[in-house]
Amino acid sequence: MTLSLRLPAAGGLETYQLIGTPVAQGTYEPARSRLAFAAAHVVADPLGDNAPGAPAVIDWEHTLEFRRHLWSLGLSVAEAMDTAQRGMGLDWAATQELIRRSSAEAPDGRIAVGVGTDQLAPGNHSLETVIAAYEEQLAVAEEVGAQPILMASRALCAAASSPDDYRKVYDRLLAQSSRPVILHWLGSMFDPALTGYWGSESLDTAADVVVDLIAENTAKVDGIKVSVLDAAKEVALRNRLPIDVRLYTGDDFNYPELIRGDDQRYSDALLGIFAAIAPAAAAALKALDDGELTRYEEIFAPTVPLARHIFAAPTYYYKSGIAFLAWLNGHQPGFTMVGGLQTGRSLPHLAETFRLADQAGVLTDPSLAVSRFRQLLAVNGVDA
Numbered sequence: 001m002t003l004s005l006r007l008p009a010a011g012g013l014e015t016y017q018l019i020g021t022p023v024a025q026g027t028y029e030p031a032r033s034r035l036a037f038a039a040a041h042v043v044a045d046p047l048g049d050n051a052p053g054a055p056a057v058i059d060w061e062h063t064l065e066f067r068r069h070l071w072s073l074g075l076s077v078a079e080a081m082d083t084a085q086r087g088m089g090l091d092w093a094a095t096q097e098l099i100r101r102s103s104a105e106a107p108d109g110r111i112a113v114g115v116g117t118d119q120l121a122p123g124n125h126s127l128e129t130v131i132a133a134y135e136e137q138l139a140v141a142e143e144v145g146a147q148p149i150l151m152a153s154r155a156l157c158a159a160a161s162s163p164d165d166y167r168k169v170y171d172r173l174l175a176q177s178s179r180p181v182i183l184h185w186l187g188s189m190f191d192p193a194l195t196g197y198w199g200s201e202s203l204d205t206a207a208d209v210v211v212d213l214i215a216e217n218t219a220k221v222d223g224i225k226v227s228v229l230d231a232a233k234e235v236a237l238r239n240r241l242p243i244d245v246r247l248y249t250g251d252d253f254n255y256p257e258l259i260r261g262d263d264q265r266y267s268d269a270l271l272g273i274f275a276a277i278a279p280a281a282a283a284a285l286k287a288l289d290d291g292e293l294t295r296y297e298e299i300f301a302p303t304v305p306l307a308r309h310i311f312a313a314p315t316y317y318y319k320s321g322i323a324f325l326a327w328l329n330g331h332q333p334g335f336t337m338v339g340g341l342q343t344g345r346s347l348p349h350l351a352e353t354f355r356l357a358d359q360a361g362v363l364t365d366p367s368l369a370v371s372r373f374r375q376l377l378a379v380n381g382v383d384a
Contacts, residue, residue: 003017005374007355020358022365023361024279030075032289033289034259036075036269036285037076040078041323041326041337046336053339057338059332063098063101066332069278076110079102080095080099080102080113082316086114086118087191092119100140103144103146112147112149112270113149115140115151117137117156119137125158125159134153135173138173149183154193163209182222183224185250186227189229247267260293269281272319276306276326277307277360279362287299305359305360306360328363328368329363
């Protein structure tokens with residue numbers, strides 16, 4: 001049966017007929033040829049006071065069930081990252097509980113957790129205060145036995161006056177970690193407060209700082225996640241890393257080519273978009289394992305327009321698209337987010353997200369998705 005609905009378009013409504021074929025569902029073993037983390041979102045409790053600025057109230061049942069879904073597809077989980085609304089609604093108390101609950105359920109070696117400084121109040125802080133905040137969060141990762149991801153810190157960016165200040169902070173933290181960490185470079189398009197991270201607004205100059213830091217701490221660095229949405233810059237950095245240090249792509253625009261790699265190296269994955277396209281990501285990685293490069297491209301290619309739309313400027317609202325697709329696909333009962341962030345994207349933007357998700361084959365139950373989008377239209381006063 002052909003499904004259709006009326007969707008917002010050019011200031012009015014148009015009939016959209018679904019054309020996509022959902023990617024086959026199933027369970028997968030972790031990919032053999034690449035490490036692949038999906039940065040997962042959190043599901044808000046619809047009965048909680050999740051107003052802007054209020055402490056996060058989380059629907060733990062659906063939040064954890066979504067992580068089980070990702071693990072069943074062979075993906076690992078990057079927990080408590082910016083996708084989970086760190087610094088945009090998820091407070092430190094809720095973050096700690098999230099890390100502990102997820103780590104308790106994670107298969108061995110299938111979780112890494114964000115370690116940052118977001119428990120600090122906005123304002124100026126000394127480097128020692130920043131280090132102490134990182135140490136507090138690192139202790140939680142150590143306690144639960146999860147791999148730490150040293151997240152880019154707004155407080156550090158504000159406190160640092162030179163690359164040497166970044167080196168001071170990271171050298172101290174790397175010396176304390178009991179296991180190799182994943183470093184984290186988040187571009188200003190994801191968070192304007194991180195402009196000039198590593199001590200320079202020039203990506204090339206910042207890359208020099210990163211390469212020197214890693215070269216002097218190779219035994220303590222598993223890899224670095226890079227989210228600057230510039231494939232050429234990522235490849236240039238990747239080729240400069242020690243051969244046993246991974247580059248985890250965080251490029252939600254160019255991930256198929258970066259994960260596939262070239263005749264020198266490839267990128268592993270630590271991506272928010274993988275939470276939205278998880279079945280497609282799992283199927284594409286299996287094809288890559290099996291040497292089926294044409295199939296790999298066929299699966300991933302239609303997901304790229306969706307990813308570029310979800311992560312369109314202002315990019316930091318991409319989290320709304322991740323939660324929206326989780327709702328359409330039945331992974332949460334309502335389209336609500338901590339901090340009220342479901343309002344971060346307009347109805348026309350969400351309508352285009354729906355179209356592109358259909359065309360990418362990631363609406364796993366098209367009938368449910370149509371029903372839920374009609375509910376969204378009705379709530380917004382649209383008679384479709």
